[in-house]
Amino acid sequence: MIRLAGGRIIDPAHGRDEIADLWIAQEKIIPPPTDISGHETIDVAGRIVMAGAIDIHSHIAGASVNTARLLLPEHNKAHRRRPATTPLSRLGWTTGETGRLYASMGYTTVVEPAIAPHNALHAHLELADTPIIDKAILAVLGNEDFLLSLLRADAGPEAIRDYVAATVASSRALGVKVVNAGGAMAFKHNIRSFGLDDIVPSYGITSRRIVTALQRAVAELGIPHPLHVHCNNLGEPGNVETALATIEALAGARAHLAHVQFYSYGKEGKRGFSSAAARLAEAINAAPHVTVDVGQLMFGETVTVSSDVLRQFTASNLARPRKSVIIDGEGNGGGIVPMIYRRSSFANAIQWAAGLELFLLIEDPCRVFFTTDHPNGGPFTLYPELFALLMDRELRKTWIETLPKAAMELTTLPEIKREYSLGEIATMTRAAPAKLLGLSDRGHLGAGALADVAVYHERRDRAAMFRSADLVFKDGQLVVRNGKLATSRSGKTLQVAPRPSSAVERRLDQYYRDLYGVSRDLFVVPEETRGFLGPFKSVPCGA
Amino acid sequence: VPGRAEPAVAFIDGQACTLEEAVAAAAERLRRSRLAVFAGLGCDVDGVRSVVRLARRIGGAIDHLGGTAYGAEIQALRDAGFFLTSPAEARVRADCILVIGPGAFRDGAESLRRICDQAPRLAAPQASRSIIWLGSQKLAARDFEFKDVLPIAVPSAQLQPTLATLRAHLAGRPVRSTSLSVRRLDAVGQLLRRAQFGVAIWACGDLDALGIETLTGLMRDLNRTTRFTCLPLIPDDNAAGAAMALTWLTGFPSNICFARDAVDFDPWRFDAARLAASGEADLAIWISAFRETWPDWASQIEVISLGRAGGGRARPRCSIEIEVGIPGVDHDSVHMSAASGSLAVHCADKPGGAPSVAEVLGSLEARLDRPRRARR
Numbered sequence: 001m002i003r004l005a006g007g008r009i010i011d012p013a014h015g016r017d018e019i020a021d022l023w024i025a026q027e028k029i030i031p032p033p034t035d036i037s038g039h040e041t042i043d044v045a046g047r048i049v050m051a052g053a054i055d056i057h058s059h060i061a062g063a064s065v066n067t068a069r070l071l072l073p074e075h076n077k078a079h080r081r082r083p084a085t086t087p088l089s090r091l092g093w094t095t096g097e098t099g100r101l102y103a104s105m106g107y108t109t110v111v112e113p114a115i116a117p118h119n120a121l122h123a124h125l126e127l128a129d130t131p132i133i134d135k136a137i138l139a140v141l142g143n144e145d146f147l148l149s150l151l152r153a154d155a156g157p158e159a160i161r162d163y164v165a166a167t168v169a170s171s172r173a174l175g176v177k178v179v180n181a182g183g184a185m186a187f188k189h190n191i192r193s194f195g196l197d198d199i200v201p202s203y204g205i206t207s208r209r210i211v212t213a214l215q216r217a218v219a220e221l222g223i224p225h226p227l228h229v230h231c232n233n234l235g236e237p238g239n240v241e242t243a244l245a246t247i248e249a250l251a252g253a254r255a256h257l258a259h260v261q262f263y264s265y266g267k268e269g270k271r272g273f274s275s276a277a278a279r280l281a282e283a284i285n286a287a288p289h290v291t292v293d294v295g296q297l298m299f300g301e302t303v304t305v306s307s308d309v310l311r312q313f314t315a316s317n318l319a320r321p322r323k324s325v326i327i328d329g330e331g332n333g334g335g336i337v338p339m340i341y342r343r344s345s346f347a348n349a350i351q352w353a354a355g356l357e358l359f360l361l362i363e364d365p366c367r368v369f370f371t372t373d374h375p376n377g378g379p380f381t382l383y384p385e386l387f388a389l390l391m392d393r394e395l396r397k398t399w400i401e402t403l404p405k406a407a408m409e410l411t412t413l414p415e416i417k418r419e420y421s422l423g424e425i426a427t428m429t430r431a432a433p434a435k436l437l438g439l440s441d442r443g444h445l446g447a448g449a450l451a452d453v454a455v456y457h458e459r460r461d462r463a464a465m466f467r468s469a470d471l472v473f474k475d476g477q478l479v480v481r482n483g484k485l486a487t488s489r490s491g492k493t494l495q496v497a498p499r500p501s502s503a504v505e506r507r508l509d510q511y512y513r514d515l516y517g518v519s520r521d522l523f524v525v526p527e528e529t530r531g532f533l534g535p536f537k538s539v540p541c542g543a
Numbered sequence: 544v545p546g547r548a549e550p551a552v553a554f555i556d557g558q559a560c561t562l563e564e565a566v567a568a569a570a571e572r573l574r575r576s577r578l579a580v581f582a583g584l585g586c587d588v589d590g591v592r593s594v595v596r597l598a599r600r601i602g603g604a605i606d607h608l609g610g611t612a613y614g615a616e617i618q619a620l621r622d623a624g625f626f627l628t629s630p631a632e633a634r635v636r637a638d639c640i641l642v643i644g645p646g647a648f649r650d651g652a653e654s655l656r657r658i659c660d661q662a663p664r665l666a667a668p669q670a671s672r673s674i675i676w677l678g679s680q681k682l683a684a685r686d687f688e689f690k691d692v693l694p695i696a697v698p699s700a701q702l703q704p705t706l707a708t709l710r711a712h713l714a715g716r717p718v719r720s721t722s723l724s725v726r727r728l729d730a731v732g733q734l735l736r737r738a739q740f741g742v743a744i745w746a747c748g749d750l751d752a753l754g755i756e757t758l759t760g761l762m763r764d765l766n767r768t769t770r771f772t773c774l775p776l777i778p779d780d781n782a783a784g785a786a787m788a789l790t791w792l793t794g795f796p797s798n799i800c801f802a803r804d805a806v807d808f809d810p811w812r813f814d815a816a817r818l819a820a821s822g823e824a825d826l827a828i829w830i831s832a833f834r835e836t837w838p839d840w841a842s843q844i845e846v847i848s849l850g851r852a853g854g855g856r857a858r859p860r861c862s863i864e865i866e867v868g869i870p871g872v873d874h875d876s877v878h879m880s881a882a883s884g885s886l887a888v889h890c891a892d893k894p895g896g897a898p899s900v901a902e903v904l905g906s907l908e909a910r911l912d913r914p915r916r917a918r919r
Contacts, residue, residue: 061791063885069790070620073808093794118629122886125588125877126791145635145665188636188740189667190770202667313766316624323624328740328772330632515664516631517657522880522887530888532589532877 001025001033002476007044007455011051012423013431013444022049024451027475031447044455047470050426051445052108052452054433057228057258057293058374059305060098060135061112061126063119064334067325068303068375069093071336099131099491101381104483106454106469109134109433109442109494113177113228113258114307116140116332118523120171127493128534132479136174136437136494138228139167140307142210143184144331146511148203157216159504164217166500166508170524172536174437174494175225176218177258179307180232181210184333187310194310195232196245207232208249215253221498222542224438226254226291231263234311238267240276247287256436259295259373260284261355266410273347274410277354281361284368291436292362293369296355296386297348298378301340305375309333330516341378349407351377353400357411359390360418365427366435384467390420391462438539439494451476492537552897554864565865566903569847570910572862573601576826578802580604582815582838584785585611585831585850586867587876588886590900591788594830597908599801604824606815607789607797609838611782612748616775617796619755626762626772628742629884633774634658635665639738642676643758644702646746648689649682651776654881655744658774659689667739675734678702678749695731697722703754710761741771747778777881780833781870784879784886819844832867832900849900868897 004022011017023030023039033039059065102110115123115137127135141147141164150159164176182200189201196208215227231246233239243263257263266276284292301320306312309326312335316324320340327334341348355377362368370387374380389396393416400408408414420428434443441450455471468483478486512520528536553565560568573579581594584607598605608614619625633640634657642648647655663672679694697705701722708720713732720728735741743758750758758773765771777783786796793799798813799806811817818824819840829838831850837858847863858864870876871889873896880887 063787066787066791067620069794070617070786070796071624073621073795095791118883119885121877121888122787125788125886129592129792188770190739202665319624323622325620325625325627326766326772327626328628328632328636328770330629330635515635517634517660518631518882522883522885524888526888530875532888 001036001039003036003039003041004044004049004453004455005041007047007049008458009049009445010422010426011445012427013434014446016445017423022445022453024453024473024476027451027477029445029447029449029451029453042471044471046458048422048456048458049445050106050454050456051430051443051449052454052472052474053106053429054109054437054439054443055102055107055371055380056111056369056433056436057113057295057371058110058380059112059114059376060110060374061095061130062115062123062137064114064305064307064327064336066122066126067327068305068336071323071325072303072338095126095129096131099133100485100488103132103472103474103480104468104485105383105466106456106472107133108452108454108472108474109439111136111138111174111437113138114140114179115171115173116307116329116334117167117171118330120173120523120525124172124493124525124533128490128532130491131488132474132491134491134494134537137171138175138177138225139171139173140177140179140332141167142178142181142214142332145515146508148182148185148200148205148210151205151209151213152203157213157220160213161217161220162501162504163508164214165221165498166504168223168496168498169500172493172495172525174496174539175223175228176214177228177230178211178214179230179332180234180310181207181214183207183232183308183310184331187313187333188328192310192314196242196249211246212249215250215255219254223496223498224539224541225436226256228256228258230258230308234262234308235315237265237273239263239265240280243280244283247283247290250289252289254289257290257292259371259376260292261295261297261351261358261377262373264354264358265350269406269410271346273350275350275354275357275412277357278361278412281358284362285364288367291367291369292358293371293373294355294358295371295373295377296359297341297351298372298382298386299341299343299348299352300378300382301338302375302378303336303338305334305336307332307334309335311335312337343403346404346407349403350410352403353408353411353413356389356396357413357416359420360416361412365420365424366432368428369433369436370428384463384465387425387466388462391425393417393419490534492535493533494537494539496541497538498541552866556862562865562898562903565863566906566910569863569865570907572826572845572847573907573911578602578604578818578824579826579828580606580813580815580818580824581828581830582606582609583830583836584789585780585782585833585836586785586900587781587832587870587878588784588788589877590830590832590870590904591785592792593901593904593908595789595792597904600908600911602800602802604800604802604813604815604818605789605797606813606818607785608782609797609815611780612778613782613786614797615750615752615755616747617786618752619759622752623756623759625759626766628772628774630654630658630774630882631884633742633744634661634663636663636740637742638663638666638670638672639734639741640672640674641735641741641743642674643706643743643745644678644749645680645699646749647744647776648676649746650778651744651746654776656688657882658744663740670739673734675731677705677731695723695727703750703757706754706757706761710757710764713761714764735765735771736769738769738771741765741769743771743773744776746776747782774884777879777884779881780831781878787879787886816840830900832870849903865903866897867900867903870899873897874899
């Protein structure tokens with residue numbers, strides 16, 4: 001039994017911001033006990049106590065991420081000793097470092113959001129080798145022949161639901177993501193630009209139809225995390241229209257729009273590229289069924305890793321260094337394109353500002369999530385700098401002064417006065433993501449919750465404060481002390497387990513044998529008892 | 544040898560012994576070694592995990608790709624990027640297959656057959672499939688079941704220059720080809736351009752890194768107007784899967800060393816052949832669970848072998864041999880499936896046979912924890 005004594009407990013899920021003790025017994029948080037014999041007191045007076053943070057969208061594992069590692073050995077600190085301080089060189093790149101670095105910032109749960117079901121085993125193998133934190137994957141659907149054929153045949157919601165259940169179960173995912181619905185398939189037909197109402201060749205259905213069908217299936221299956229949507233036209237000037245149309249297409253149904261910064265561009269100004277983040281934020285504020293994460297862009301070197309192969313192929317002209325990997329998979333494709341985001345670049349400055357505008361103009365911290373779409377907007381190791389920017393308008397001003405004036409004139413950022421409070425940060429990174437993912441056992445400090453706890457030294461330098469947590473507990477075990485690893489451990493992999501019908505299983509088995517000439521077993525993630533993977537934990541799926 | 548298990552699964556200096564004795568002796572050799580290099584890595588993902596754990600612990604080096612035919616693909620990807628598809632996608636969509644070099648119809652014949660055994664069902668309606676074989680060789684009819692292959696004979700040494708010439712010609716540059724007439728180049732180029740979803744296929748080992756980079760350049764050019772991608776046929780010794788696992792575990796696919804606190808990556812310095820020849824390493828752990836292989840540098844260094852046991856035959860400096868099971872045959876395994884092009888579970892046909900690489904290295908690691916035995 002541990003007593004964290006006298007810290008400032010910030011627990012927005014319970015409306016608490018007060019000085020109090022927090023009690024931990026085994027892996028849980030407990031109410032203050034009457035019998036306190038044999039407990040250990042850790043004095044945390046003057047420090048901030050929050051639940052462990054949850055990252056809902058960070059590309060930390062899987063075949064594409066691993067290909068990025070392969071593609072860019074020069075970003076590994078072991079390969080390139082100078083400059084040692086580039087963001088990617090601090091990233092570590094290995095599964096072991098991913099777990100350690102997340103934990104040292106006070107993160108205890110991370111979701112890898114883009115795994116093609118056919119590569120789910122690979123992702124789970126990597127996650128099993130990612131220590132300390134709990135993790136999960138989202139399965140990417142929406143470009144595979146099986147689903148598109150169902151839609152072409154007007155198969156009805158029940159068939160789609162069965163198929164989604166079977167695929168989520170066989171890939172052991174926590175939810176479903178759709179990436180540029182139909183776009184990867186259209187690219188195979190040599191189409192180079194694909195919008196919400198464009199038609200997938202040879203299937204005769206629109207992207208809109210795929211998104212709405214998947215949204216409905218996920219909702220009807222009772223998967224707690226609503227459909228995670230990566231829209232069409234990512235990165236294109238004027239694509240705010242696509243994001244707005246997608247919100248409208250959802251017609252009040254729940255969905256999560258990922259990395260919306262990349263969809264918040266207008267066409268104004270001499271260069272035909274401007275921030276439309278204010279417009280998008282307004283639409284999001286008016287759409288209570290929609291949650292978003294930002295995908296903030298941070299300056300420096302990084303690598304973009306995406307299932308949106310169409311977009312990545314287009315972006316491969318911008319690759320720095322000039323090399324990229326473009327993959328056409330069975331369902332979704334993938335693209336790995338290294339990038340350097342520069343302060344001197346007009347476009348990058350617009351993107352940076354648009355991300356911050358979204359954070360600051362979306363009013364409800366329960367509906368906007370903290371991401372850089374790691375590593376696409378910047379590595380997750382830059383989160384502390386981003387927390388600081390959100391919490392300090394003077395700091396933002398000093399950044400704005402170093403950026404191209406022409407770009408800043410096409411955003412509303414310089415006029416925004418809002419500063420995030422610690423409570424709002426805790427909502428955005430703890431309470432709200434737990435709710436969004438259906439993880440009632442975490443994201444808060446109420447009795448009965450998992451003892452995932454992060455303790456920070458309160459500092460004026462918010463980046464320093466969030467960069468290295470003072471103490472971190474995972475499942476009640478002290479894993480980080482003074483920002484350094486105290487004990488390593490294995491975390492769990494979270495999944496939902498919808499029950500697919502045996503009919504769809506049989507149909508899929510037959511489909512794989514006929515079309516691909518291989519057994520579907522090759523693509524099924526096995527039971528943990530087989531020993532190759534770490535422990536799984538099922539999250540209830542309430543239909 | 545008293546207490547020896549039947550049948551013998553391990554040898555010390557050519558003498559049969561129990562597994563436990565061999566593991567104890569191997570642990571002793573590891574303790575005494577100045578620098579040990581783990582090489583070959585013909586094992587499943589769990590085997591790679593245990594290699595990394597052990598190498599990290601003893602400060603050893605790992606050279607995985609020196610012993611396989613997959614190194615060129617990795618190097619080319621690292622230098623210039625890649626276009627890639629999967630065997631299943633090639634099967635259902637490729638209306639044009641460009642086979643490059645002799646190996647695909649030989650070592651890769653089974654994979655190629657699976658890809659070509661039906662029409663591309665997800666290609667455009669009425670699409671058929673054409674197969675072009677650049678660098679064709681005469682094969683006996685009974686070994687060759689592929690129909691309608693357009694053979695283009697090119698001497699092996701001219702294969703890569705021909706690819707470069709083809710790319711240059713398609714890019715509209717003046718070329719003077721030595722192996723193919725310009726008219727022939729033009730005909731091939733037109734076929735590639737007319738493809739709606741083409742796939743270039745070769746067997747790993749047939750192209751070196753520069754050849755693959757040339758091909759990637761050709762792909763980039765073709766993709767300006769149509770779709771074309773690549774599919775290297777990987778060897779079935781999990782070379783690709785081991786490289787993947789090494790990458791997520793250490794950041795690199797091969798040629799690394801844990802002698803210092805951070806992992807060091809240096810393809811030249813941690814090349815097992817060089818480490819053996821120079822004497823910088825004094826012990827090699829050769830791992831070949833899928834099939835019997837033996838490195839040509841093995842005579843220059845003391846070797847502990849995990850693979851098919853040879854009983855000391857023709858392996859002069861192999862001091863310890865431990866027979867391990869075949870992944871997916873003797874024990875359940877996760878390794879690269881040539882059929883799916885991804886990591887997959889392979890269930891054992893007859894579990895309970897020889898131990899896995901992970902089991903042997905795991906007990907070896909546990910041995911290192913025990914106090915040193917008094918030397919006899």
